[in-house]
Structures are given as structure tokens and as C-alpha cells.
Amino acid sequence: MKKIIPPITPLASLVYSVTQQIPRGRLSTYGAIAQAIGRPRAARAVGQALNRNPYWPVVPCQRVVGSTGQLTGFATGLNKKRQLLQQEGIVIKNNCVTDLARVFYQPHL
DNA sequence: CGTGTGACTCGGT
């Protein structure tokens, strides 16, 4: 059986690298990651990279949320994402992180 | 090479 090998782009590689460093119980935002890889305006590209993320759960993409704390995306189900975050002690309400103080990088503050 | 799309963000109303 053939294994699908998603094309890993240089940008995606950087995204994984940064996302991978997010400690347990911490969060980050797409914009923050974009900034961390040197593309502060590439938040969308970051999202695409995570969407194609082949290294899971090596890359804790569940710890990446929107700048407003909104849980977005997650191909395997947003429901799963919420569960994983709660499992790390993060309080979530209505698909939104209520504790943005746990954000690793906080660009909006 | 132009167009469309997406797990985004910001500013104005």
C-alpha cells in the first residue's frame, strides 16, 4: 500500500518547527507563528501548513488558535481539538479559549 | 502566469 506523502514546503517546515516548541498547557496564534517564522502577514499560510501537517501529534497543532482565541479548523474535527486542549488544562467555551494568558506568543497584547 | 481558495488579521462602522 502506498503512503501519501504530502508535499512539505519550506514554509510549512518552519511552521512545524515553531509549533513543535509550544509547551504543554500553552497556546499560540497563527499570526504569532507567522511572525516567528519571519512572515508576520502569512497567518493564512500558517493555517494551510498546519492543515497539511503530516507530523501529528508530533506537531501540536491543537495548541494553535486564532488571535481572538477562536478554535478554528482542525481536519480531524474541531470537537477533537477542544477535547485535547481541555485535556491540557485549558478552559474552552463555545469553541473559544477563555484563557488567552496561556498564549505562548501574544501579538495582540 | 492568472485565478481561486483557505485552520488569518486588522480597521472601520
Place this chain on the structure above:
DNA sequence: GACCGAGCCACAC
């Protein structure tokens, strides 16, 4: 806080 529009980046076709 919500809605809308525009800017921005990378990728697939």
C-alpha cells in the same frame, strides 16, 4: 462584541 471589507501569503489547477 458582531458584521463587513480589504490586505496579505502560499499553494493547487
